[in-house]
Amino acid sequence: MSGEGNGVVTGGDRRHSPETRPMTSSTVTVATSQQRLRLNPNKDHKPESYEDLELEFSPAIFSSLERYLPPSMLGVERNEKVKFMREILVKYLPLGERNRSQRHREYRQKIMSNYQPLHREIYTIHPSTFFTPAFLKAIGDNSEEGYRSIMSEPSPGIFTFEIFQPRFCELLLSEVENFEKWVTEAKFRIMRPNTMNKFGAVLDDFGLEIMLEKLMENFVRPISKVLFPEVGGSTLDSHHGFVVEYGKDRDVDLAFHVDDSEVTLNVCLGKQFSGGELFFRGVRCDKHVNTGSHQEEIFDYCHEPGRAVLHRGRHRHGARATTSGHRINLLLWCRSSVFREMKKYQKDFSSWCGECLHDKKDRQLQSIASTRSELLRKEGE
Numbered sequence: 088m089s090g091e092g093n094g095v096v097t098g099g100d101r102r103h104s105p106e107t108r109p110m111t112s113s114t115v116t117v118a119t120s121q122q123r124l125r126l127n128p129n130k131d132h133k134p135e136s137y138e139d140l141e142l143e144f145s146p147a148i149f150s151s152l153e154r155y156l157p158p159s160m161l162g163v164e165r166n167e168k169v170k171f172m173r174e175i176l177v178k179y180l181p182l183g184e185r186n187r188s189q190r191h192r193e194y195r196q197k198i199m200s201n202y203q204p205l206h207r208e209i210y211t212i213h214p215s216t217f218f219t220p221a222f223l224k225a226i227g228d229n230s231e232e233g234y235r236s237i238m239s240e241p242s243p244g245i246f247t248f249e250i251f252q253p254r255f256c257e258l259l260l261s262e263v264e265n266f267e268k269w270v271t272e273a274k275f276r277i278m279r280p281n282t283m284n285k286f287g288a289v290l291d292d293f294g295l296e297i298m299l300e301k302l303m304e305n306f307v308r309p310i311s312k313v314l315f316p317e318v319g320g321s322t323l324d325s326h327h328g329f330v331v332e333y334g335k336d337r338d339v340d341l342a343f344h345v346d347d348s349e350v351t352l353n354v355c356l357g358k359q360f361s362g363g364e365l366f367f368r369g370v371r372c373d374k375h376v377n378t379g380s381h382q383e384e385i386f387d388y389c390h391e392p393g394r395a396v397l398h399r400g401r402h403r404h405g406a407r408a409t410t411s412g413h414r415i416n417l418l419l420w421c422r423s424s425v426f427r428e429m430k431k432y433q434k435d436f437s438s439w440c441g442e443c444l445h446d447k448k449d450r451q452l453q454s455i456a457s458t459r460s461e462l463l464r465k466e467g468e
């Protein structure tokens with residue numbers, strides 16, 4: 088067994104938008120004076136969009152919560168639903184969180200009313216110009232065989248494949264540069280993607296949220312449904328989308344950590360660089376996050392522009408120093424509120440945590456050994 092550095096930085100230590108945080112149990116089990124929310128979401132119900140409303144909570148929170156409304160509420164006017172859900176949110180979201188959420192909304196609004204996008208064509212998803220033909224074909228086929236035919240799995244649970252066309256990478260890089268130029272000129276203080284990065288930008292904050300939500304819903308989720316069903320791959324319902332930047336005058340490396348996601352899509356956009364390898368050290372649940380790694384869990388990956396790495400958020404990893412040039416990667420942390428809810432009631436994560444699996448195998452071996460010695464003892468009698 089081997090460890091990496093001084094322990095794993097967990098998702099909780101990383102800043103992420105409160106807007107995209109999934110519901111907590113208190114919001115799904117709460118009773119109101121007349122009606123109760125459902126315990127489990129209504130998966131067949133398609134929530135309304137609340138994007139056009141001026142609300143004190145994120146529109147995404149309303150859309151997620153709508154699936155938990157009692158059946159009698161599903162057909163009522165949108166304003167009625169808003170009123171009902173707002174009452175619950177006001178009561179159950181802690182004040183600090185509410186203020187944070189409000190401040191973040193104001194922050195985004197300030198950007199949106201001042202920043203002029205450079206390439207409007209990337210703000211809505213255009214599959215034929217964004218993705219490679221092979222990737223699109225696999226999405227169209229939507230079968231495990233189809234996905235595996237365009238992917239390699241160099242280590243269990245780590246999938247790599249070509250995803251974006253070079254032109255799309257160029258446009259996104261240029262948009263990020265344009266945004267950063269505006270930030271510098273306007274002396275605007277931006278929020279970084281998380282506490283471990285001094286550089287990089289949250290793409291959701293400057294208008295790319297809807298495009299990235301579609302990327303998750305129509306492309307990452309179908310793949311995750313097949314490859315990561317045991318961590319909520321089929322129910323991914325919120326995301327945090329950002330870029331990380333390494334090289335001269337940027338970040339150097341990234342400490343060993345787990346992501347605040349069920350599934351992470353990490354795509355290298357460019358440019359030219361050396362170093363910056365990702366090192367992976369096995370998947371772990373909360374209880375085992377700081378345990379050592381087993382030999383078969385040790386894997387290093389070299390980024391290539393246009394190529395994606397898809398892995399479970401709980402797959403421990405870090406990035407080595409980018410030693411020359413400039414490396415920029417797109418990260419999409421995809422989350423499932425359903426999975427997070429279910430996880431609270433489980434103890435055994437042996438379907439995905441490497442250490443739970445080892446514990447389980449040890450227990451099975453011990454049980455076989457004791458049955459055997461019991462039998463031998465009986466035979467001797």
Ligand SMILES: O=C(O)CCC(=O)C(=O)O
Binds near residue numbers: 331405406
């Ligand atoms: O630098 C990379 O490619 C990894 C970034 C990453 O793991 C993260 O931001 O969560």
Ligand SMILES: [Fe+2]
Binds near residue numbers: 344345346404
């Ligand atoms: Fe990460």
